[in-house]
Amino acid sequence: MAKLNQFYMLTVARFSPDAVILEIGTNDLTFKPPEIVGSEIDELATKLLRDYSVRVVGICFVIL
Numbered sequence: 076m077a078k079l080n081q082f083y084m085l086t087v088a089r090f091s092p093d094a095v096i097l098e099i100g101t102n103d104l105t106f107k108p109p110e111i112v113g114s115e116i117d118e119l120a121t122k123l124l125r126d127y128s129v130r131v132v133g134i135c136f137v138i139l
Contacts, residue, residue, distance in 0.1 A: 093131065097133065098137050099135065100137045101137075
């Protein structure tokens with residue numbers, strides 16, 4: 076999540092997309108418990124909707 080907040084948020088600000096899809100994979104659960112990761116995903120989606128004028132945030136779970 077820290078990587079998303081630093082790098083990709085600049086891209087979102089630059090392109091101003093209407094929709095953003097977050098792909099969450101099993102690697103995202105490697106170092107933190109699912110409750111923490113879930114809270115961070117929720118905070119990120121809220122930030123995209125509130126601060127970056129994104130209209131839709133999709134959250135997908137990818138299992139490889």
